[in-house]
Structure formats: structure tokens, C-alpha cells
Amino acid sequence: MVYSTPAKNNITNEGVQLLVDNSQLMVEHKNSSTVATKEIFDLEFIYGIEYDDEILSVHLIEKEKEDTKVIGEAQKTLTNIRPQDVKWHLRTLQFISVTGDDKQSLSEFAIQFQQEALPHRDELPKTRVIVVLNPTSGLQLATNYWKTVVQPMLVMGGFSESNITKLITESDGKTRALVQGVAQELTDHAIIISMGGDGTLHEIVNGLLDASPHCRIRLGVIPVGSGNAFALGLNIENVEQATLKIIQGKKEEPFYMMDVKLGQSHATANWQENIEYDDTKQPTRLLVVMSWGFHAQIVSKSRYLRYFMGNKRFSLVAMFLLKFLQQYPGELVLKNAMKYNAELERFIDMEQDVVLNDEFTYFIASKQHSLEKGFKIAPFSSPLKKEMDVVLLRRVDAETLTTASMGAFQGGIHVNSEPVEYYKTTDLLLRVKHKAELCLDGEIHDLPAKGVVHLKVIGSSSTESNFTVFV
Numbered sequence: 513m514v515y516s517t518p519a520k521n522n523i524t525n526e527g528v529q530l531l532v533d534n535s536q537l538m539v540e541h542k543n544s545s546t547v548a549t550k551e552i553f554d555l556e557f558i559y560g561i562e563y564d565d566e567i568l569s570v571h572l573i574e575k576e577k578e579d580t581k582v583i584g585e586a587q588k589t590l591t592n593i594r595p596q597d598v599k600w601h602l603r604t605l606q607f608i609s610v611t612g613d614d615k616q617s618l619s620e621f622a623i624q625f626q627q628e629a630l631p632h633r634d635e636l637p638k639t640r641v642i643v644v645l646n647p648t649s650g651l652q653l654a655t656n657y658w659k660t661v662v663q664p665m666l667v668m669g670g671f672s673e674s675n676i677t678k679l680i681t682e683s684d685g686k687t688r689a690l691v692q693g694v695a696q697e698l699t700d701h702a703i704i705i706s707m708g709g710d711g712t713l714h715e716i717v718n719g720l721l722d723a724s725p726h727c728r729i730r731l732g733v734i735p736v737g738s739g740n741a742f743a744l745g746l747n748i749e750n751v752e753q754a755t756l757k758i759i760q761g762k763k764e765e766p767f768y769m770m771d772v773k774l775g776q777s778h779a780t781a782n783w784q785e786n787i788e789y790d791d792t793k794q795p796t797r798l799l800v801v802m803s804w805g806f807h808a809q810i811v812s813k814s815r816y817l818r819y820f821m822g823n824k825r826f827s828l829v830a831m832f833l834l835k836f837l838q839q840y841p842g843e844l845v846l847k848n849a850m851k852y853n854a855e856l857e858r859f860i861d862m863e864q865d866v867v868l869n870d871e872f873t874y875f876i877a878s879k880q881h882s883l884e885k886g887f888k889i890a891p892f893s894s895p896l897k898k899e900m901d902v903v904l905l906r907r908v909d910a911e912t913l914t915t916a917s918m919g920a921f922q923g924g925i926h927v928n929s930e931p932v933e934y935y936k937t938t939d940l941l942l943r944v945k946h947k948a949e950l951c952l953d954g955e956i957h958d959l960p961a962k963g964v965v966h967l968k969v970i971g972s973s974s975t976e977s978n979f980t981v982f983v
């Protein structure tokens with residue numbers, strides 16, 4: 513529906529015509545010349561609309577101009593190939609009526625405009641919000657983002673300050689128990705917001721599942737970590753956009769994770785049927801990745817560079833590991849698998865279990881398409897789909913692995929090249945020959961020789977749990 517009103521810019525006093533059409537707000541400037549210039553704002557970027565004291569305020573997020581510095585193809589290396597961050601900022605437009613007679617028109621416009629742009633606005637003041645903030649994630653900007661962006665947006669969007677509780681995470685896995693405690697007291701439709709990276713989200717989701725509250729819980733993911741793979745999997749790239757999704761509440765979906773069990777099997781035949789699982793450990797569900805070999809080594813060796821180097825640390829450690837490239841012997845079983853066929857550009861059902869007994873150079877099982885911004889290692893993976901994606905390379909040299917990694921940084925084109933094997937599965941078993949380090953959602957775990965890792969895809973909404981994520 514199209515509706516409009518005359519108004520004046522509250523700061524410049526310039527006369528304008530406000531018009532909403534086709535999910536856009538148009539502000540037509542009535543200059544002294546006969547030609548009116550127009551500014552257009554998509555309603556999807558609006559997080560607050562107020563009509564107060566006869567002033568209409570429209571709060572929105574806006575993309576800043578991108579730095580257009582382009583690196584030529586030939587100059588691209590693993591250390592300079594990462595994409596630049598696109599910055600966003602908050603902006604407020606303010607309008608008043610032109611004459612006393614127009615007041616009615618402006619206030620009616622405001623009501624209609626709010627109903628269209630923010631249809632869930634009336635539910636927000638009574639909604640309970642728990643923000644779990646990790647001040648140490650990524651470049652340690654979470655606290656600053658909370659004060660300058662997230663909290664002001666939530667309140668302006670309609671949440672009540674008295675219904676928002678902020679919890680600060682604790683180190684060494686203690687956040688999981690903290691969230692478990694909080695989740696037990698939550699009522700239906702409460703929102704839990706993760707303000708951290710994937711490690712923080714991992715603890716929050718595991719804590720929620722431990723509590724298994726019988727009410728519906730809604731998860732908001734605000735990426736302030738280094739990788740932010742889960743947020744990227746939902747195409748959420750920045751703090752402003754993530755907060756907007758929670759306020760607008762347009763779409764919420766259940767998501768899928770990988771339930772992981774660790775064990776050991778010394779059996780020579782039929783080892784998959786003879787695994788001794790370590791039942792002393794708490795259940796663990798992965799939201800992002802299980803890796804072994806080259807990738808797990810990058811994560812392991814770059815752990816202590818987190819605060820100093822941002823994501824460049826991964827490239828630096830990768831360059832070093834490529835010089836001393838190792839192969840990792842093991843046995844892999846993928847059940848209900850599909851394999852990517854680059855020529856057909858689709859996955860093909862495998863009639864039988866995929867069984868590989870070989871030396872692996874690179875191995876990841878991922879629920880997300882990108883492990884960090886730009887690094888699209890499993891291009892068709894999604895947290896909203898029932899499969900995990902497995903990307904592997906066997907017995908390759910450093911040059912082949914470098915080419916594949918560069919392909920992942922170029923939109924995921926590596927999956928079209930011969931040495932890269934790309935599968936989808938719901939059930940995976942891996943037995944390593946030698947003692948190994950595994951990366952489980954960014955944390956390093958030791959596996960003994962003949963150690964087994966078993967991954968199964970599970971959903972966030974089931975008989976035991978019921979939670980969704982804002983998408």
C-alpha cells in the first residue's frame with residue numbers, strides 16, 4: 513500500500529514529502545528549483561520509529577562507503593586475500609509537520625509506517641532478554657558495541673530496559689553452567705543473545721541444551737568474535753544487522769548441530785561396531801566445526817596469537833605449517849552420504865557407506881559455509897540444513913593445499929577441483945591411527961592413538977529442546 517504525508521526536516525527545516533511504497537521510505541526534497549531530489553531507505557534497515565512531541569523519528573542502520581582498494585589476482589596470497597570489513601552506522605531522520613493542519617497527517621503516517629516496518633513492535637516491551645557478552649572475544653570490542661550500538665538499538669526498537677539482563681562470560685568453559693542456570697528460570701519466548709564469537713555461542717547453546725527448558729527459547733547471534741562462522745552461516749555479517757534481526761523478528765528457524773562423542777577402538781575388524789565411548793564427558797554439540805590434521809593444527813598453533821593478530825594469525829601459522837606439511841593416517845566412515853559432483857554442480861547420493869582408509873592432509877566436518885569471513889570452505893553448508901559437510905584432501909602436497917585454500921577464499925571454487933573431496937552426511941565416524949589433536953568448535957581436544965570421533969546431526973527443536981534462531 514502507498515501512503516504519504518508532507519513534512520519538514522526537523523534540522524534543516526526543508527520541506528519534504530514522505531512516501532512509503534514497495535517496502536521503501538522515500539524522502540522527496542522540495543528544493544526551490546522545480547526538480548525534487550529523492551532519498552530512498554529500505555524498510556528492512558529500520559529499527560525504530562517514534563512519534564513523540566509532534567516529531568517523527570526514524571532510526572535506521574546504514575552501510576558506510578566501501579574502501580575500493582582492489583588487489584590484482586596475481587598479487588593475491590594467503591596473507592592478503594581476506595576481504596575488508598564493511599562498516600555500518602546508526603542514523604536518525606527527524607521530521608515535523610509543515611503547518612498545524614498537517615499534524616494529523618504526520619501522526620497517522622507514523623502509525624501506519626510503524627505497523628508496516630516493525631509489525632512486532634508491541635510484543636517487545638514485555639519480552640525477557642538475556643544478553644551473554646564475552647568481553648574477550650575477537651578484538652575485545654563487545655563491551656563497546658554493547659554500549660554504543662546494541663543496547664541503544666534494542667531500547668529504541670522497543671525492548672524495555674528493565675527486561676534486559678546482561679551477563680558477562682567467564683573463562684575456561686564456565687559460561688556453559690552459567691547459561692544452564694539462567695535457562696532453567698526462563699519463560700516461554702525469552703530471547704538469549706550471544707555477543708561473542710563461535711566459542712561463546714557454543715557454550716550458550718550447550719548450556720541451554722543441558723538445561724533442556726520446556727519453554728520455547730529464541731536465540732539472537734551478534735558476531736563480535738574472530739571467526740563468527742555461525743553468524744556467517746545465517747548471512748549475518750555485522751553487529752548492526754544482527755541486532756536489527758532481533759528487533760524486527762521477521763523470521764526464526766530451528767537449526768542443526770553436530771552431536772559429538774569421543775572414544776577409542778582397538779578392534780582390527782569392524783571397528784565401528786566396537787567403540788568404547790568416554791561416557792564421563794558432558795555431551796557436546798558442535799555448531800561450527802570438527803577438524804583434524806592441517807586445520808586443527810592451525811587452530812592449535814595460533815591460539816595464543818588471538819589477542820594480538822586477529823584473523824591474520826591463521827594465515828601466518830598456515831604458511832609455517834605448509835613448510836612442514838604432514839599427512840594424518842586414519843579411517844573414515846560416512847553414512848547416508850552424498851558426494852559433490854563438480855561437473856553436474858550437485859550432490860550425488862552414495863549407494864553405500866563411504867569408507868576411506870588413507871592418509872589425510874586436510875579434514876573438516878562443518879555446519880557452516882565459512883569458518884571466517886571470506887573463507888568459504890564448505891560452500892553449500894547451512895545451519896538450517898540437516899546435513900554436515902565434509903571437505904577433505906588426501907596425500908596432497910603443499911602447493912595443492914595452498915591452491916585449495918586460495919579457492920576457499922575465492923568464493924569456494926576449490927570444491928570444483930579434482931583433489932578436493934566434498935561430501936554431505938548425517939553420521940560420521942573417524943578413527944585416527946596416531947595420537948592427534950582435534951578442533952571442536954575452536955577448542956583443541958587430544959585424541960589417543962586409535963581414538964574415535966563420532967558425529968551425528970541433531971536439531972535444536974526436538975522432544976528435549978525447543979529453540980530457534982533469528983535469521
Ligand SMILES: Nc1ncnc2c1ncn2[C@@H]1O[C@H](COP(=O)(O)OP(=O)(O)OP(=O)(O)O)[C@@H](O)[C@H]1O
Nearest residue numbers: 649650682683684708709710711712737738739740
Ligand atoms: N571473562 C573472560 N575472561 C577470559 N576469557 C574468557 C572470558 N569469557 C570467555 N572467555 C574465553 O573466550 C573464549 C571464547 O571466545 P569466542 O569464541 O567468543 O571468541 P573468538 O575466539 O574471538 O571468536 P571465534 O570463536 O568466532 O573465532 C573461550 O576460550 C572462553 O574461555
